[in-house]
Amino acid sequence: MTSAYVRDNKNQPIKDVWTLEAADPFALGAGHVDPAAAMDPGLVYDLSPRDYIHVLCTLNYAAAKQIALLMDNHKISCPRSSNLVYAADIKYPSFSLHFNSTRIPKLVVRRREVTNVGATRSTYRVHVEEPSGMKISVQPETLEFTKKNQKLKFRVRFQSTITKANEDATTGEISWKCIRGGTHVVCSPVVVLWRGL
Known part of the structure; x- marks a missing residue:
């Protein structure tokens, strides 16, 4: 999932076969499987x-x-x-949130843990593509690994910036880009469902 790609061979967003528009995570999931990248992902969300x-x-x-x-x-x-x-804090590489005006607070924090399976000494910096209507911050913004199989945790803060949603769902992405020790980009899709806003 984290090493899948969402652009075609012309560097355009992969299209939804039904609408011929850019596919969202509901149509595409995390993206198209890249077997070579999956063999050397850099970081993994190691679940047991x-x-x-x-x-x-x-x-x-x-x-x-x-x-x-x-x-x-x-x-x-x-x-x-x-x-x-919370159950939603499982070490899973995607984020799905449900916001509405009656039950869910406008601020949600999720926790994750990643394991370094890349270079012994490697550093990753976060990059965020925010869904519309959402402000996302990640702490820490940089993960510095000093050994193989080292685990590090991070927190993601999702803040709603709207009181009325124009769409049923918006999408974005959180990615960790390796800035020392490799060229990996470890991607996590973000889907926000808006109900009752």
Whole structure:
């Protein structure tokens, strides 16, 4: 997902086959698979089965037995502590947000963690393409890795800048561009759904 591309061989946005307009993430997903880039992605959002258990626990499943039904190991228990504040903080490489005027606050913070699988010493700087109606800030803006398989965390702050939406959904992207130790660009699509604004 993070190494997929969204431009064609003429450097134009890939088109939606139905509308012949630039495809959005609903039509395109994260983009077109680039097998060579996927073999050397630079950074990964490293998920394990345990992370999914944490998500289910965060969603307040009533009993560990319910979670165990989904896993091969029937001796599952929810951890006493978890890195997840919300289920949406899972180490997943995309961001999907739902804003409306009645239930969801106009400010949402999401947390992520990435693992360096590229050069031992590498530095990445964030680049943000904001969806319309949204202000996005990322902290820290630079990730500096000093070893392979090192994990670093970052927070993304999504702030609504509108009181009335003109579209049902807007899209953008958060990408980490390697500025030392390689040429990787690690992309995460952002989709914001506007309901009731």
